[in-house]
Amino acid sequence: MGDDSPTDNSIQPEQRCAKCGACTPVCPVFRASGNEIHSARGKQHLAEVFDDQRPGPVFEDIYSKCLLCGACSQVCPQHIDISEEVIEARSGFSGLYGEHGYQKFLARKALSRPELLGAARVLGKTAAELLFRRLPPASGLRLRLALFAQTPKSSELLDSPLRTEKISSVGGEITCFPGCAAQYLYPDIIDAISTILGRYDCQPAIPDGLGCCGLATLASGKTDEARQMAEKNIKTLELSDGPILVSCASCYAHLASYGKLLADDPVWQTRAKLISERVIEISLFLEALIKDEMIAVEERKQGLKVFYHDPCHLRNQATITEEPRKVLASLPGIELLELADGPQCCGQGGLFHVGAPELSAKIRDNLADKIVDLEPDLITTTCSGCLMQLKSAMAAIDKDIPVIHLSALVNSLSADQSLQP
Ligand code: SF4
Ligand code: SF4
Numbered sequence: 001m002g003d004d005s006p007t008d009n010s011i012q013p014e015q016r017c018a019k020c021g022a023c024t025p026v027c028p029v030f031r032a033s034g035n036e037i038h039s040a041r042g043k044q045h046l047a048e049v050f051d052d053q054r055p056g057p058v059f060e061d062i063y064s065k066c067l068l069c070g071a072c073s074q075v076c077p078q079h080i081d082i083s084e085e086v087i088e089a090r091s092g093f094s095g096l097y098g099e100h101g102y103q104k105f106l107a108r109k110a111l112s113r114p115e116l117l118g119a120a121r122v123l124g125k126t127a128a129e130l131l132f133r134r135l136p137p138a139s140g141l142r143l144r145l146a147l148f149a150q151t152p153k154s155s156e157l158l159d160s161p162l163r164t165e166k167i168s169s170v171g172g173e174i175t176c177f178p179g180c181a182a183q184y185l186y187p188d189i190i191d192a193i194s195t196i197l198g199r200y201d202c203q204p205a206i207p208d209g210l211g212c213c214g215l216a217t218l219a220s221g222k223t224d225e226a227r228q229m230a231e232k233n234i235k236t237l238e239l240s241d242g243p244i245l246v247s248c249a250s251c252y253a254h255l256a257s258y259g260k261l262l263a264d265d266p267v268w269q270t271r272a273k274l275i276s277e278r279v280i281e282i283s284l285f286l287e288a289l290i291k292d293e294m295i296a297v298e299e300r301k302q303g304l305k306v307f308y309h310d311p312c313h314l315r316n317q318a319t320i321t322e323e324p325r326k327v328l329a330s331l332p333g334i335e336l337l338e339l340a341d342g343p344q345c346c347g348q349g350g351l352f353h354v355g356a357p358e359l360s361a362k363i364r365d366n367l368a369d370k371i372v373d374l375e376p377d378l379i380t381t382t383c384s385g386c387l388m389q390l391k392s393a394m395a396a397i398d399k400d401i402p403v404i405h406l407s408a409l410v411n412s413l414s415a416d417q418s419l420q421p
Contacts, residue, residue, distance in 0.1 A: 012047075013044060013047070013078075013080045013081075013082075013085050014044040014045075014047040014048040014051075015048070016078045016080060017040075017041065017044035017048075017078060017080060018077065018078055019041055019044070019045070020041075020077060021041055022075045022076060022077065023039055023040035023041055023071075023072035023075060023076055023082075024036060024039040024040075024041055024042075026071040026072060026074070026075055027039040027040065027071060027072055028067060028069060028071070028344065028345040028347065028363050029065055029066060029067060029356075029359060029363070030042070031363075031366075032347075032359050032362040032363045032366070033065075033359060037062055038062065038065050038066075039072070040072035040073075040076065040080065040082045042062070043062060043063065043066075043082065043085070043086070044080075046058070046059065046062055055092050055093060059089065060093050063086050063089040063090060063093075064090070064093075064355050064356065065352075065355075065356050065359065066082070066083075066086045066349075066352070067312065067345055067347070067348075067349030067350075067352045067363075068083040068086060068087070068219055068349060068350065068352075069312035069313075069316060069345045069349065070082075070083055070312060070313070070316030070317050071312065071316055071345070073316070074316050087218060087219065087221055087223065088221075088223075089221070090219075090220060090221025091221035091222070091223050092221070093221060172201050172202040172203060173202065173203050173204070173205040174197060174202055174203070174204060174205065174242065174243060174245055175204075175205050175206075175207060175237065175240040175242065175243070175244045175245065176190075176193065176204040176205060176206050176244070176245045176246075176247070177206075177210065177213070177233075177237070177244055177245070177246045177247075177251060177255065177279070178190050178193075178206060178247050178248070179212075179213060179246070179247065179248035179250075179251040179384055180212050180384070181248060181384030181385070181387070181388070182247055182248060182384060182405075183206075185384070185388075186384065186387065186405065188404075188405070188408050189247050189384075189405045189407055189408060190204065190206075190247075191411075192405065192407040192408040192410070192411035192412075193245070193247060193282075193407050193411075195411050196286075196289070196407065196410065196411050196414070199414075204245070205240070207236050207237065207239060207240060208236075209232070209235075209236040210233060210236050210237070211229055211232055211233060211236075212229060213229070213230075213233065213248075213250075213251040213254045213255055214226040214227075214229030214230050214233075214254065215250055215251065215253075215254040215350060216350050216351060217229060218254070218261070219349075219350040219351055220351055223261075226261065227261060227262060230258045230261055230262060230272065231262070231268060233255070233258075233275075234258065234268070234271050234272055234275050237275050237278070238271065238274075238275070241278075242278070243278055243279075243280045244275070244278045244279045244280065245280050245282065245285055246279050246280065246281055246282065247282045247382070247405070247407060248382065248383055248384045249281065249282075249311035249313055249314035249318075249320075249381075249382040249383035249386075250311060250313040250314075250350075250383045250384070250385055251384075252279060252281045252282075252313075252314070252318065253313035253314060253317040253318045254313070255275065255276060255279050256276045256279055256318060257276070257317070258272035258273075258275060258276055259272040259273040259276055281314070281318065281320055281323075281382070282382055282406065282407055283320065283323040283324040283327055283382055283406055284320065284323050286327045286406065286407065286410050287323045287324075287326050287327050287330075290327060290330045290331075290410075291330075303333050303334075303335050304333055304334050304335070304377050304378060305335045305337055305374070305375065305376045305377045305378075306328055306334050306335065306336055306337065306376060306377065306378050306379075306380055306409070307336075307337045307371050307374055307376040307378070307379045307380070308324055308325060308328055308336060308337075308379075308380055308381065308406075309343070309346060309367075309371075309379060309380070309381040309386055309390060310324075310343035310381075311381060311382060311383030311385075311386045312345050312349075313383065314382065314383065315343055321343070324382060324406060327406065327410065328380075328406075331409075331410070331413050333413075334413075337374040337376050339370050339371075339374070344363075344366070344367045344370070345363060345367070346363070346364055346367055346385075346386050346389040346390055346393070347359070347360040347361070347362070347363030347364040347367070347389060348360065348364075348385040348386060348388060348389035349385075350385060353389060360389075361396070364389055364390075364392070364393045364396075365393065365396065365397070367393070368390075368393035368394065368396070368397055368399075369397075371390075371393075371401075372397065372399055372401070376401060377401070377402075378401065378402050378403075378404065378409070379394075379401055379402070379403045379404075380403070380404055380405065380406050380409045381403070381405070381406065382405060382406050382407075387403055387404075387405060390403040391403045
């Protein structure tokens with residue numbers, strides 16, 4: 001954030017905005033579109049000057065074109081939380097974001113433009129169909145991949161059987177929150193974590209009844225449903241104690257902010273905060289294991305050039321940037337590559353890549369070109385959405401550069417089967 005001055009949050013963001021423009025150059029959507037109305041300052045100007053036209057198609061269009069990356073809030077001297085403002089605006093959308101409107105819009109787009117299916121395109125038809133059948137109704141992946149037919153009903157969110165016995169802290173188990181993508185799209189992430197934990201007689205425990213973290217649902221403006229999803233996860237996680245290992249950066253940031261989501265109910269807020277205090281982000285966990293020499297890393301004869309992509313939720317919301325780099329720096333033979341002008345958004349943005357595909361692809365391809373110029377042997381990250389987007393980026397430019405989760409990289413380098421550059 002810009003400074004530590006106290007902020008009066010009772011004043012509307014557009015009135016607090018100093019129009020300083022600090023948010024403009026850091027906004028990936030502005031950089032891709034060249035149109036300042038897409039920046040945080042542009043949105044404040046729109047809200048102030050055209051307030052009487054709200055809600056309306058112009059507002060819906062402008063507020064749909066935000067990645068919720070948080071880069072603007074990081075530099076805003078007025079501490080304006082644009083993501084919160086955008087989510088609130090989306091909750092009032094009709095048509096595009098209204099009852100089934102958003103789903104219909106995305107489904108229509110996805111059907112007319114199969115390439116919009118993102119990772120499903122990379123997966124291929126059979127895998128996508130399999131995924132569609134296996135995905136629970138409440139999974140945020142349905143929104144992210146446009147693989148949905150209807151909004152999940154409250155009963156579907158809440159009626160899953162909950163385990164009644166303690167789950168973790170028994171027999172070396174550690175509770176894990178893998179997120180939808182690791183459970184249904186990239187099971188190698190769970191396999192890698194299992195193998196790493198197994199090396200010191202510990203097992204991952206994924207509690208029955210755990211659901212999607214709800215971030216994608218919140219991003220679409222469906223706050224009540226996102227709250228129900230959070231409450232369901234809290235109830236499930238309360239059945240265990242000890243740390244909760246979270247392998248997806250975006251899920252981690254969202255779980256850590258459940259207290260804010262449930263802030264208007266003191267009981268739920270307290271329960272949420274107790275869960276948030278238990279969550280551990282995967283790179284912090286791996287760093288601790290390596291530091292304690294719990295992971296023995298093989299010496300490599302040949303160097304491996306690795307590019308680490310910072311997920312926006314981890315960089316801007318949780319402000320975790322050093323730990324993943326420390327993990328990589330501690331792996332012998334790894335050369336860590338960095339972009340000359342610093343980390344950049346990949347353009348996935350939860351639903352953004354489906355709702356604004358051209359802008360998303362432009363942001364993605366700009367990043368992909370810079371990464372490829374560094375000539376990496378491998379790309380790694382910790383967010384499932386970023387994994388999907390970067391895989392699709394490499395496929396789009398026909399580059400055979402593997403994109404893998406950090407846990408899979410650490411596991412590969414610490415197991416017998418070393419990765420070959
Ligand atoms: S950085 Fe904050 S105060 Fe400055 S223009 Fe952007 S939203 Fe307004
Ligand atoms: S959250 Fe990101 S995409 Fe949205 S206005 Fe801010 S910088 Fe731009």
